[in-house]
Amino acid sequence: MINRVKQLFSALTASISTADKEFVARHLTAEEQSLFWQMNLPDQRHALNVAYSAQAMAKELFEIDQTVLLKCALLHDIGKVRGDVSTIDKVITVLAHSCCKSWAERWGRLGRGNRLQNLRHAFFIYFRHGERSAEFLTNIHADQRIVEIVRQHHKAPADNDPPELTVLRKADNLH
Numbered sequence: 001m002i003n004r005v006k007q008l009f010s011a012l013t014a015s016i017s018t019a020d021k022e023f024v025a026r027h028l029t030a031e032e033q034s035l036f037w038q039m040n041l042p043d044q045r046h047a048l049n050v051a052y053s054a055q056a057m058a059k060e061l062f063e064i065d066q067t068v069l070l071k072c073a074l075l076h077d078i079g080k081v082r083g084d085v086s087t088i089d090k091v092i093t094v095l096a097h098s099c100c101k102s103w104a105e106r107w108g109r110l111g112r113g114n115r116l117q118n119l120r121h122a123f124f125i126y127f128r129h130g131e132r133s134a135e136f137l138t139n140i141h142a143d144q145r146i147v148e149i150v151r152q153h154h155k156a157p158a159d160n161d162p163p164e165l166t167v168l169r170k171a172d173n174l175h
């Protein structure tokens with residue numbers, strides 16, 4: 001609960017500095033940048049915080065491809081597009097997460113339309129945005145390693161996970 005309040009507070013106060021914009025421009029291609037800027041401001045802030053933490057964590061890990069890691073951190077949540085989910089649907093989704101997660105995950109369906117379709121869309125984005133982020137990246141022919149890491153970021157850890165995915169998950173959990 002405290003975490004939720006903290007998340008809400010940081011969402012309300014989120015901002016992006018000139019240094020942040022330069023960081024995004026330095027690490028992403030033009031097409032990747034437009035996907036990044038399609039997110040809500042709080043999601044952009046979250047992705048930047050994840051990228052900075054991931055960078056700090058991976059500084060001395062020789063097995064990490066820093067380019068792949070930073071792109072994954074900045075782009076992992078691009079499946080959450082600005083204006084796609086209303087605030088009330090977001091609230092309902094968070095409640096569904098605590099009361100009936102496995103049903104809510106299955107009930108989600110991609111695609112906006114009428115009131116009910118929009119709610120199912122909100123559920124899909126909440127639980128399965130990794131798949132959508134990966135699809136967006138496939139559409140712009142991003143490196144396959146990046147596509148797969150982004151797709152897996154909310155899946156349970158596996159033995160053969162690439163090291164960049166392990167760092168991404170850790171950094172994501174901090175923010």
Ligand SMILES: [Fe+2]
Pocket residue numbers: 076077129130153154
């Ligand atoms: Fe995510």
Ligand SMILES: [Fe+2]
Pocket residue numbers: 046050076077172
């Ligand atoms: Fe995230």
